[in-house]
Amino acid sequence: MAGVRAAQKEKTRRALIQAAMNQLSAEHGYASLSLREVAREAGIAPTSFYRHFQNMEELGLTLVDEGGLTLRQLLRQSRQQIAKGGSIIRASVTTFMEFVTNNTAIFRLLLQEKSGNSREFRLAVTREVEHFTAELVDYLVDEQQFAREVAELQADAIVRIVFSAGADALDADTKERQRLTEQTIAQLRIVARGAESMRQAAKTKELTAP
Amino acid sequence: MAGVRAAQKEKTRRALIQAAMNQLSAEHGYASLSLREVAREAGIAPTSFYRHFQNMEELGLTLVDEGGLTLRQLLRQSRQQIAKGGSIIRASVTTFMEFVTNNTAIFRLLLQEKSGNSREFRLAVTREVEHFTAELVDYLVDEQQFAREVAELQADAIVRIVFSAGADALDADTKERQRLTEQTIAQLRIVARGAESMRQAAKTKELTAP
DNA sequence: GCATTCAGTGAACACGTGTTCGCTCAATTT
DNA sequence: AAATTGAGCGAACACGTGTTCACTGAATGC
Numbered sequence: 001m002a003g004v005r006a007a008q009k010e011k012t013r014r015a016l017i018q019a020a021m022n023q024l025s026a027e028h029g030y031a032s033l034s035l036r037e038v039a040r041e042a043g044i045a046p047t048s049f050y051r052h053f054q055n056m057e058e059l060g061l062t063l064v065d066e067g068g069l070t071l072r073q074l075l076r077q078s079r080q081q082i083a084k085g086g087s088i089i090r091a092s093v094t095t096f097m098e099f100v101t102n103n104t105a106i107f108r109l110l111l112q113e114k115s116g117n118s119r120e121f122r123l124a125v126t127r128e129v130e131h132f133t134a135e136l137v138d139y140l141v142d143e144q145q146f147a148r149e150v151a152e153l154q155a156d157a158i159v160r161i162v163f164s165a166g167a168d169a170l171d172a173d174t175k176e177r178q179r180l181t182e183q184t185i186a187q188l189r190i191v192a193r194g195a196e197s198m199r200q201a202a203k204t205k206e207l208t209a210p
Numbered sequence: 211m212a213g214v215r216a217a218q219k220e221k222t223r224r225a226l227i228q229a230a231m232n233q234l235s236a237e238h239g240y241a242s243l244s245l246r247e248v249a250r251e252a253g254i255a256p257t258s259f260y261r262h263f264q265n266m267e268e269l270g271l272t273l274v275d276e277g278g279l280t281l282r283q284l285l286r287q288s289r290q291q292i293a294k295g296g297s298i299i300r301a302s303v304t305t306f307m308e309f310v311t312n313n314t315a316i317f318r319l320l321l322q323e324k325s326g327n328s329r330e331f332r333l334a335v336t337r338e339v340e341h342f343t344a345e346l347v348d349y350l351v352d353e354q355q356f357a358r359e360v361a362e363l364q365a366d367a368i369v370r371i372v373f374s375a376g377a378d379a380l381d382a383d384t385k386e387r388q389r390l391t392e393q394t395i396a397q398l399r400i401v402a403r404g405a406e407s408m409r410q411a412a413k414t415k416e417l418t419a420p
Numbered sequence: 421g422c423a424t425t426c427a428g429t430g431a432a433c434a435c436g437t438g439t440t441c442g443c444t445c446a447a448t449t450t
Numbered sequence: 451a452a453a454t455t456g457a458g459c460g461a462a463c464a465c466g467t468g469t470t471c472a473c474t475g476a477a478t479g480c
Contacts, residue, residue, distance in 0.1 A: 029326020
C-alpha cells in the first residue's frame with residue numbers, strides 16, 4: 001500500500017491544472033478553454049480527463065480555489081512586509097503586483113473573467129474576492145482604528161482600484177507595470193487621506209452633537 | 211435612386227448588431243458569440259453575414275464603437291444633470307448606473323470583457339475608456355481647479371471604482387444596484403476629500419518651500 | 421428596356437468539440 | 451496466488467462551427 005497509484009493520480013491531476021493555466025492568456029480566456037486541448041497539453045487522452053474532473057467547469061472551480069489559496073498567501077506575505085517597517089501602502093501594493101506577475105493564470109481568472117462563465121464560477125470568484133475584502137476591513141478596524149462603516153467603504157474602494165490595476169498589469173510590460181504600481185500607491189494614499197478626513201469629521205460631529 | 215437597397219442593407223446590419231447584443235449575457239460572453247447564432251437571431255442565412263462584416267471580430271469592433279458613442283452620450287447627460295444643481299457626485303454616479311442598466315450589452319463589452327478577446331478588441335475598449343478618463347481629467351482641471359497631476363490620479367481612481375461597480379451592477383437586482391450606487395457615491399466622496407487634502411498639502415508646501 | 425450590381429441563399433466542406441463505451445493492465449486488496 | 455479496482459486508452463458518435471461557391475432575383479444605372 002505504498003500509494004503509488006494515488007500518487008500518480010495526483011500527479012496527472014496537477015498536470016491537468018497546470019495545463020489549463022498554461023492555456024490561459026489575454027487572447028484565449030477561460031470560456032474558450034477546451035477539454036481536448038487541456039488533455040493534450042497534460043499528455044493524456046481526452047477521455048482520461050473524466051477520471052479527474054466531471055467537467056471543465058469542475059476544473060475551473062478548482063482553479064478558483066487555487067486562486068483563493070494564492071490570495072491568502074498574498075495577505076500573509078503582505079503582513080510580513082508591513083512588519084518590516086516602511087510604508088504600509090507601498091509594501092502592500094508592491095507585494096500585490098509581484099504576486100500578479102508571478103501567478104498570471106490565477107489572477108486572470110480572479111481579475112479578468114467577469115463574464116462568459118457559469119453562475120457558479122462567478123460566485124466562486126466573488127466569494128474569494130469578498131473574503132479578501134473582509135480581511136482588509138478587519139485590518140483597517142483592528143490595526144488602524146477605523147469605524148467599521150468607513151473601513152468597509154475604504155476597503156471596497158481599495159480592492160476595486162488595486163484589482164483593476166492588477167488586471168491591467170497582467171497585459172503590461174515591466175515598465176508599464178512599474179508605472180501602474182506607483183500610480184496605484186499614490187491613489188491609495190489619496191483614499192487613505194480621504195478616509196482619515198471622514199474619521200475626523202465623524203469625531204467632530206460626535207463632540208458637537210452626541 | 212431612392213436608395214431602397216442601401217436602406218435595407220443598413221436595416222439588416224442593425225439587425226445583426228442588435229442580435230449580437232441580445233446574445234451577450236453573464237453566462238454567454240463575447241468570446242463565445244457565434245456567427246451562425248447571430249445570423250439566425252438576425253433572421254438571415256449564415257453566409258449573408260459576410261455581406262456586412264468580414265469577421266465576427268469586425269462586428270465586435272463595431273459594438274465597441276457603439277460603446278464609445280454611449281459613453282459620450284453619458285458624459286453629456288451627466289453634465290446636464292450637474293448643471294441642474296445638487297450633488298455633482300450623486301448626479302454623475304446615478305446617471306452612470308442608469309446608463310449601465312439601460313445598455314447592459316454595451317457595458318458588458320466595456321466593463322467585463324477584459325480577457326479572451328483579440329488584441330485589437332482590447333485596444334479598442336481601452337481607447338474608449340481612456341478617452342472617458344481624459345474627459346474626466348479635463349473636468350477636474352477646468353471646473354475644479356485641480357493640478358493636472360492630481361486630477362489624473364483622481365480621475366483614474368474614479369474610473370476604476372465606478373467601472374468596477376458598474377460591472378457588478380450588470381448582474382445585480384434593483385436593490386443591490388441601489389446599494390452599489392450609494393456605496394460608490396460615498397467612495398467617490400472619500401476620494402474627493404483625499405484629493406482635496408492633497409491640494410491643500412501642495413499649496414502649503416508651495417508657500418513654505420517655493 | 422437592357423445590363424449590371426449586389427444582398428441574400430442553400431449545399432457542401434473540413435474541422436474541433438464533448439461524451440459514450442468497452443477494453444487493457446498494473447497497483448491494490450483479499 | 452487470485453480477485454478486484456481504477457487510471458488511461460482508442461474508436462466512434464452526433465453536433466456546431468467558420469468558410470467556399472455558384473446561384474437567384476430585385477434594385478439600380480445606363
